[in-house]
Amino acid sequence: MAGSDTAPIQRQACVRSVLTNFFGFLGQVTLFGIAAIRDVFRPPFEFEYLMNQMYEVGVGSLSLMLTSGFALGVVMTLHTRSTLVQFGAEAQIPAFQAMAFFNEIGPLVAGLLLSGRVGAGIGAELANMRATEQIDAIETLSVDSFKFLVVTRVIACTVMLPLLTIFMDAAGMFGGFASEHITSNLSWQLYITRAFSNLAVANFIPPTLKTAVFGYLIGTISCFFGYNTNRGSDGVRSASTNSVVVSSLVVILADVLLVKLIFFVFPDRAI
Amino acid sequence: MTDEQRPASPDNNTPALAFDGVSKSFGDRKILDNISFSIGTGEVLCILGRSGTGKSVTLKLMIGLLKADAGKVLAMGDDVATLDGVGLSKMRRKMGFLFQSAALFDSLSVWDNLALPLHRLNQTRSPGEIKDAVEEALEQVGLEKDGGKMPGALSGGMQKRAGLARALVLHPQVLLIDEPSSGLDRITASEIDDLLLKLKTEQHTTMAVVTHDIHGARRLADKFVVLDQSRLLAFGTPGELDARGDQHLNQFISETGQ
Structure with a gap:
């Protein structure tokens, strides 16, 4: 009898504990991200190290983005062709491809790929630096480890992801063209004309810029897990895994909000 | 070399490093319990003790990587716990730290x-x-x-x-060194000791050295701190500790150094 009386209380305590942990984590990550933005404007500015990080994030991810974009472009065209042919609308394939890639597929897939490649790398690298006392060593040299390690990586992800998205969009369009050219001998000029016939600048700029937010989220979350771990090799493993899982999830959730925001700012695109 | 970097001349009136009733715990585990000692400028302190008795923690408290739960840690006159980020950074500019694992940026x-x-x-x-x-x-x-x-x-x-x-x-005016000879062959360890001795005699660098090498420690140290089970077992010059004739202490020091 006593056991059944205490069960709801235990459930409440369990729910309270889960919620406290969740909101505690959310608060810590938010403060971490705010501190990263604040420290961008605080000297000294780590230009040299920032350039290294931008190279690492940007150039290091370029081949992945180009290959994935090309393959996705081919696959998408193959799928849309089989459907649109039934309605005699295969001429719309380039426009459909451009709309899908520039609006959603390019930005979202680029964000997810970056969270996989760079997010895991940042989480593991910083966690390893923490485990091997390299972050402590930076502090003993009077160098601000947060500015040096975290801020540079967050900036690099924020700046480079929109650029990588442009490359992914271009590779996707090229993949679509290659597929169409092989299937129907469509010329490059006609493909491009059809692709961009219904595309305005407003279709391209906001979705590409939203990836800067994705990049900021990926950089912040990955750095948070790596910088704050303190559990040796186990910490490296969990920081790497958590960086990918949480940043991928947050990118997808943020995409929902940002698409709604874009539709709010550009209502003509919501039709 | 700027004035800030130039090592100070020996002056034992103001402690260069001092612990005043310092305690530190990690969770339920007490690492340091009410530890007090001090060394003057230009002096070398060797910290001895078994593994896991808080020797490395002592060094990290000195440079502000860890904060004491109780008591005061003074480094070159500054109360480390009260320093903000800028103050801590200024203090660390006058200090050097060698980690046990070297901690080079890979x-x-x-x-x-x-x-x-x-x-x-x-x-x-x-x-x-x-x-x-x-x-x-x-x-x-x-x-x-x-x-x-x-x-x-x-x-x-x-x-x-x-x-x-x-x-x-x-x-640096103050050098904190965590096990300089661990993992080194005798010749290299001796070379490191010679270098530290040179820094002591020529540049009057204040040093706190965690070591298990009792022979190197005797060459280098002006003072010993001996830690055992989170407490201060002994503090003094090597001569003072020898003169005590405490067999337990002497045996502990020699065993720690093996």
């Missing part, structure tokens, strides 16, 4: 590891001056030909020497 070459603090803290220095400072520090530890190597390509002993060079490159 994404940078040895040369860049040494140049990093010079670039960040001495932005008025020309590239030529930075080059000279790095080469001087590498030469001090016998790594003048290995500056271009990555830390992963160095042996454990070479990493330790590179770590020491990085700690020396800013000409």
Whole structure:
């Protein structure tokens, strides 16, 4: 009898504990991200190290983005062709491809790929630096480890992801063209004309810029897990895994909000 | 060398490093319990004790990487716990730290590891001056030909020497060293001891050295701190500790050093 009386209380305590942990984590990550933005404007500015990080994030991810974009472009065209042919609308394939890639597929897939490649790398690298006392060593040299390690990586992800998205969009369009050219001998000029016939600048700029937010989220979350771990090799493993899982999830959730925001700012695109 | 970097002349009136009733715990585990000692400028303190008795924690408290739960840690007159980020940074500019694992940045070459603090803290220095400072520090530890190597390509002993060079490159007034001879052969360990002795006699660098090498410690130390089970077992000059005739202490020191 006593056991059944205490069960709801235990459930409440369990729910309270889960919620406290969740909101505690959310608060810590938010403060971490705010501190990263604040420290961008605080000297000294780590230009040299920032350039290294931008190279690492940007150039290091370029081949992945180009290959994935090309393959996705081919696959998408193959799928849309089989459907649109039934309605005699295969001429719309380039426009459909451009709309899908520039609006959603390019930005979202680029964000997810970056969270996989760079997010895991940042989480593991910083966690390893923490485990091997390299972050402590930076502090003993009077160098601000947060500015040096975290801020540079967050900036690099924020700046480079929109650029990588442009490359992914271009590779996707090229993949679509290659597929169409092989299937129907469509010329490059006609493909491009059809692709961009219904595309305005407003279709391209906001979705590409939203990836800067994705990049900021990926950089912040990955750095948070790596910088704050303190559990040796186990910490490296969990920081790497958590960086990918949480940043991928947050990118997808943020995409929902940002698409709604874009539709709010550009209502003509919501039709 | 700027005035800030120049080692102070020996002056034992003001403690360079002091612990006043310091306690530190990690969770339920008490690491240090009410520890008090002090050393003057230019003195060398060797911290002895079994593994896990809080020797490395003592060094990290001195440089503000950890905060004491109770008591005061004084470094060059500053109460470390009360310093803000800027104050802590200023204090650390006068200190060098050699980690037990050397803790070199594995994404940078040895040369860049040494140049990093010079670039960040001495932005008025020309590239030529930075080059000279790095080469001087590498030469001090016998790594003048290995500056271009990555830390992963160095042996454990070479990493330790590179770590020491990085700690020396800013000409610190206070040097904190965590097990300088661990993992080194006798000859290299002796060379490191000679270098530390030279820093002591020629530059009057204040040092706190965690070590298990009792012979090296006797050559180097002005004072011993002996820790056992989170408490201060003994503090004094080697002569004072020997003169006590405490067999338990002498046996403990010799066993710790094995």
